[in-house]
Amino acid sequence: MNPNGRIPAIDDNGFKLWESMAINLYLARKHGSGLLPKTMEDEAQAIQWSFWVMTEVEKPALAVLLHRFFLPEDQRDSRLADEGEQQLQKPPEVLDQRLATTGYLVGPTFTVADLNVASVLSWARMGGVDLSGFPHVDQWLAGCLKRRTAVKACVLPLFSPSKCAASTTFAVLHAGAEVVADMSEVRH
Numbered sequence: 001m002n003p004n005g006r007i008p009a010i011d012d013n014g015f016k017l018w019e020s021m022a023i024n025l026y027l028a029r030k031h032g033s034g035l036l037p038k039t040m041e042d043e044a045q046a047i048q049w050s051f052w053v054m055t056e057v058e059k060p061a062l063a064v065l066l067h068r069f070f071l072p073e074d075q076r077d078s079r080l081a082d083e084g085e086q087q088l089q090k091p092p093e094v095l096d097q098r099l100a101t102t103g104y105l106v107g108p109t110f111t112v113a114d115l116n117v118a119s120v121l122s123w124a125r126m127g128g129v130d131l132s133g134f135p136h137v138d139q140w141l142a143g144c145l146k147r148r149t150a151v152k153a154c155v156l157p158l159f160s161p162s163k164c165a166a167s168t169t170f171a172v173l174h175a176g177a178e179v180v181a182d183m184s185e186v187r188h
């Protein structure tokens, strides 16, 4: 379904879409459930934060997680994990400043912007990156991960595809739908 051989990807009655942030923004718009910001400007900011987390956080966070925990021990490279951690010093500062105002990324409530950014940043925390120097980020991330749908997604088996594609799993559950995952097209 995804020509890149990666997850997540969805097939919504024949409409196929890949890239987790795009999927989540689509699900938020389609199913509402309070996830989509109300104004065009706020929606643009949700897109901004989603692009931001993909460009500033995803790669180093994934490097930390893979090379500290997920890869078999003989394939781990501690230098890549440390480099990833180093690159994750600045982004939480930017996030902390934003969260200091309302406690959420866009407007006064939890939206798809928080879902997208928290799900990617959670990999960094899982990988042992210390976020305690950023009190607003620390508190906000803990709150996001305690939400009912996040808890539901987190109890899925550790190496299941829906656990790997955590942010989309959060969005699907939030939309009130079931997660049906198929790992067969993922390359490795």
Ligand SMILES: N[C@@H](CCC(=O)N[C@@H](CS)C(=O)NCC(=O)O)C(=O)O
Pocket (backbone or CB within 6 Å): 005, 006, 007, 008, 018, 019, 020, 021, 164, 165, 186, 187, 188
């Ligand atoms: N930017 C993509 C990243 C997708 C991605 O890297 N997914 C990983 C799992 S977290 C994957 O499918 N890896 C399998 C592979 O690379 O072969 C997105 O957010 O959807």
